[in-house]
Amino acid sequence: MNEPLAIKLRPTKTSEIIGQSHLIGKDKIITNLVKNNKLFSMILYGKPGIGKTSIAYAIVSELNLKHRMLNAVINNKKDFDIVIEEAKMFKGLVVIMDEIHRMNKDKQDLLLPYLESGLITLIGLTSSNPYHKINPAIRSRCQIFQLHELNEDDIAKGLKRACKVLEDIVIDNKTIKYIAASASGDLRFAYNLLEVAYYSTTDHKIDLEVIKKINSKPVFFHDKNEDGHYDVLSGFQKSIRGSDVNASLHYLARLLEAEDLDSIYRRMSVIAYEDIGLANPSIGPKVDACINACERLGLPEARIPLAATIIEMALSPKSNSAYMALDMALNDVRKGNTGNVPSHIKNSSNSYLYPHNYPNGHVKQQYLPDNIKDRKYYNPKTTSRYEETLKSIYEKLNK
Numbered sequence: 001m002n003e004p005l006a007i008k009l010r011p012t013k014t015s016e017i018i019g020q021s022h023l024i025g026k027d028k029i030i031t032n033l034v035k036n037n038k039l040f041s042m043i044l045y046g047k048p049g050i051g052k053t054s055i056a057y058a059i060v061s062e063l064n065l066k067h068r069m070l071n072a073v074i075n076n077k078k079d080f081d082i083v084i085e086e087a088k089m090f091k092g093l094v095v096i097m098d099e100i101h102r103m104n105k106d107k108q109d110l111l112l113p114y115l116e117s118g119l120i121t122l123i124g125l126t127s128s129n130p131y132h133k134i135n136p137a138i139r140s141r142c143q144i145f146q147l148h149e150l151n152e153d154d155i156a157k158g159l160k161r162a163c164k165v166l167e168d169i170v171i172d173n174k175t176i177k178y179i180a181a182s183a184s185g186d187l188r189f190a191y192n193l194l195e196v197a198y199y200s201t202t203d204h205k206i207d208l209e210v211i212k213k214i215n216s217k218p219v220f221f222h223d224k225n226e227d228g229h230y231d232v233l234s235g236f237q238k239s240i241r242g243s244d245v246n247a248s249l250h251y252l253a254r255l256l257e258a259e260d261l262d263s264i265y266r267r268m269s270v271i272a273y274e275d276i277g278l279a280n281p282s283i284g285p286k287v288d289a290c291i292n293a294c295e296r297l298g299l300p301e302a303r304i305p306l307a308a309t310i311i312e313m314a315l316s317p318k319s320n321s322a323y324m325a326l327d328m329a330l331n332d333v334r335k336g337n338t339g340n341v342p343s344h345i346k347n348s349s350n351s352y353l354y355p356h357n358y359p360n361g362h363v364k365q366q367y368l369p370d371n372i373k374d375r376k377y378y379n380p381k382t383t384s385r386y387e388e389t390l391k392s393i394y395e396k397l398n399k
Contacts (some may be wrong), residue, residue, distance in 0.1 A: 005016065005195040009162055011058040018161075018187060019154040020051055020147055029145070030055065034062050041115060043100065043124040043134065045146030047262070052125040055147075056096045059123070067094040068177050080110050087119050094265050100124030101133035108135055115141045119261035143344030150187055155180035156186050159194055170205040178208055182208045182215055237267055241275040245314040252310050256303055265291045271313060279319035279384035286312070317384035325378040332372065339369025362397065 002249050011017050014024050014034050023030045033039060037058065046054040060067040068083050087093035095111075097103065100122075114120040115138075122142060126133065129142055139202050141393035163169050181189035196214055197206045239247035255264050272287045290309040294302035332338065344351040345367060353363045366373055376398075 004190040005165070006160055008165060009158070009191065011054050011062040014055070014058045014062055016050055017058055018158045020055065022148060023145055024055070031265060034059060037063060039063060039065065039094065039121055041122040041124075041142045043122075043126065043130050043139070043142045044127045044147055045046050045128065045130050047185060048127055049147060049183070049188035049190075050147050050150050050186065052147060053096070053098070056123045056125060059251055060096070065094045065121075066090045066092070067096060068097070069096045071098045072101070072107065073099050077106060077110065079114065080107055084110070084114060084120070087107035087114060089272075092119060092121070093107055094121045094123060096123045096125065099128065100138070101126045101128040103135075103138070108138055112137060112141075114350065149185040149275065151175065151185070155183050155185070155187055155190050160188055162194055166194075166204070168204045169198060170203070172207070175206055175208055175211060178211060180209070183199055203293065211347070219268045221281045233263055236264075237271055237275070240271050240310065241312055241318065242313045243318070245311055248310050248314040249307065252306060256299070256306070259299060261294065261302065262301070264295075268309070268313070274320060274323055275318050276316050277319045277322045278387045278390060279381065283313060283316055311387045313377040317387075319381040319383050319387055321379055321387065323383045328377045332375070337372060339371040341369065342366050 014031055022028065025031055044055055046052060059065075066086075068086065070079060070083065077139055079308060083093065083095060086356050087095075111122070115122055122138075124130075124134070124138070124142060128134075130139055156176050158327050159179060161173060163176075179190050182193065193211065193215055194206070197210050198204055200214065201210060232251055236248065236251035236255065239251055252264065268287050268291070269284075272284045276283045286309060290305045291377060293305040297305070344353075344365065347384060353365050355363050357363075369373060378394065380387055380394055382388050
């Protein structure tokens with residue numbers, strides 16, 4: 001069988017891993033584990049094509065450990081039984097589990113006692129957040145390591161390494177950079193694109209024209225330092241903050257064309273509370289509902305709920321009063337401007353006035369420490385009827 005280029009280039013040592021310098025390198029966690037010949041159960045999570053499987057294989061290869069590869073969806077209970085018997089025979093086995101977030105309860109129950117005893121060491125691989133998608137019983141037995149996205153320099157480094165195993169290849173740096181930009185941080189995609197281009201020519205000469213014929217997806221952003229990527233995200237947020245619907249949709253389209261849903265979700269969630277906030281408190285749950293719908297639908301249909309939500313966010317009234325108020329409070333705490341909790345609201349106090357026993361559920365009493373008792377953090381804005389109502393209540397309570 002003719003192995004794909006991505007398999008041929010799979011690292012056999014952790015030092016060959018591309019990127020992930022927060023985990024691999026001098027005095028870094030995974031490097032030191034290998035150096036000390038010690039492996040614990042772990043979960044590696046991050047986007048596709050950034051090195052999860054490569055790290056797992058590099059670890060077991062470098063430590064020369066008996067291992068088996070399973071997929072939580074494809075492999076059935078019988079496959080799991082066989083692996084457990086092998087673990088007993090070898091007196092220990094590393095199980096590399098792909099798509100671990102999709103492992104059902106029966107398979108989990110089968111593995112748990114052997115994870116507990118140490119007979120099986122698990123390396124779980126997932127593109128989903130393990131804190132949301134993986135059973136706590138499995139999660140608590142594993143160290144969790146998040147992998148970072150690869151930048152264009154990382155992808156280019158991998159492509160140059162790939163060129164050394166492709167005989168007679170002719171390719172310039174400009175084309176390598178274009179492939180790296182097209183990959184959106186997915187090294188496997190870059191390898192596959194390079195390999196298809198290599199075998200689609202008779203002279204193995206690869207230029208921009210060859211790549212564009214194979215991969216017609218336009219490259220809108222990503223430059224050497226990824227500044228272009230963050231410029232688009234910045235334009236996206238500032239357009240929504242500035243209530244420019246058309247610009248907001250333009251930058252959304254660029255992010256969608258790059259299939260960068262995670263960045264869209266994160267930025268939408270921040271905007272909902274940083275820029276819209278108390279002016280339209282319902283927007284936070286609406287953004288969550290939109291993200292959930294997008295996750296179920298996937299692309300290209302995800303663009304439909306995104307369009308509706310981004311238009312509403314752009315046209316929504318804006319207020320940053322809530323997070324600005326908290327930042328002021330945090331600033332006081334960090335400067336040591338705090339003081340003791342007033343005695344009448346301490347846990348052991350008998351002199352606390354219970355607000356529910358008073359008309360309108362409110363009674364005047366001091367809550368802030370003495371030295372900052374008159375401090376005001378919240379400065380209401382009047383950009384919406386909702387916050388105007390909050391302002392009215394706030395002022396009435398503080399009279």
